[in-house]
Amino acid sequence: MNETLAAPLSGYGVLALALAVAGPVAGLVRAYLAYRTRLHEEREASRRAATRMAGLTDLAEAGRHVVRIVERDRDGQREVDLDGCGGVRCASHREVA
DSSP states (O other): OHHHHHSOOOHHHHHHHHHHHHHHHHHHHHHHHHHHHHHHHHHHHHHHHHHHHHHHHHHHHHSSSOEEEEEEETTEEEEEEEOTTSOEEEEEEEOOO
16 A cells, blocks of 8 residues: 555646646636635726716806706615705605516
8 A cells, every 4th residue: 555655656646636726726726716706897887977076066066057967876866956055955865676
């Protein structure tokens, strides 16, 4: 039994060992890349939403018009009416299943 443990790996043994190590490593790399991609997309969406809302608020404050904002995303739907003075005239929050 000691002779089999001390013998060097054959060509097929090295290939099997390399495949046994490469599979989990490739899975970890793939999971890490998916995590980083999802994190980047969420940050970008958050920045875009904040910029859009700031622009719409400035637009509503600049004139005497009523601006109606309707947003739909994964969380649901939000509807907000801003009057020309920058105040919220009517706000409603409706969840969409």
